[in-house]
Amino acid sequence: MPTRNNRTSVIQSMKLFRDVPDSICREMLGSARPRDFKRGDFLFLAGAAASEVFLLTSGRVRIIQANENGEEVMLRIDPPGELIGSLEKNLQGTRNSTAEAIEESKTLLWDAQTFETALNRFPILERNLQQILEQRICELGQRFCEVATAKASSRLACELVRLLKQIGRKRNGQSEVKIPHEWVAEMAAMSQFTVSRFLAKWERQGVVSVRRGTVTIRNYDGLRRLCQPSRQPVI
Secondary structure (H helix, E strand, C coil), rough: CCHHHHHHHHHHCCCCHCCHHHHHHHHHHCCCCCEECCCCEEECCCEEEECCEEEEECEEEEEEEECCCEEEEEEEECCCCCCCCCEEEEEEEECCCCCEEEECCEEEEHHHHHHHHHHHHCCHHHHHHEEEEEEEEHHHHHHHHHHHHCCCHHHHHHHHHHHHHHEEEEEEEEEEEECCHHHHHHHHHHHHHHHHHHHHHHHCCCCCEEEECCEECCCHHHHHHHHCCCCCCCC
16 A cells, blocks of 8 residues: 555656645645546546546546547547646536546546646646646647648658657567557558558568557667658658
8 A cells, every 4th residue: 555655756756746845745645536447437528527637647548539420539648647637628617528548547536626726826736737738739739730741651650659658668678559550540640551551561671560459669760760751752
């Protein structure tokens, strides 16, 4: 059973609590309550009242939006340490996205009013939250630019590099991204067939190795080079 000091040390390593004094961290821990989710559970649904804020402490959660036709688009996959719920709401105070646990996940939860009060009391928390928001906007802008201007192979390589930084894991001394190909296709704005075609080609070149639901990066520098549009053939 982790002690309060251990839990404080853990959350201080997370973006929201970067440079936050111990006393504030302990107070925030005291006002939070834990909630666990099984794989496939929803933390919240689009259209619901934005009444809670979650800090993911273990597991992974995907954030999804749907268009007017009900077709889903995956915005991102959040790893441990990410704040979920404060940024997925519209001006009317309802959710504009859905959050689904894609593996067993643990969270710390605050009701929205308590969280807003803490932001007002502790400017350092508000500063960190603003930085998180700016980072996510920057990432969305970068992805939009890639979709609008980059060739498919470059978009896919850039998405794998991004996913590796966000949810990559070490296994047998190599970095891997555990994610279904169809999800990679959604995030890179291309067909699953195209994703599989490029991954098969890169596997022959020794850049990646592929098994069902997992991409292992064998040559990171080679993958980074594939992000460069000038090196890509016309499709």
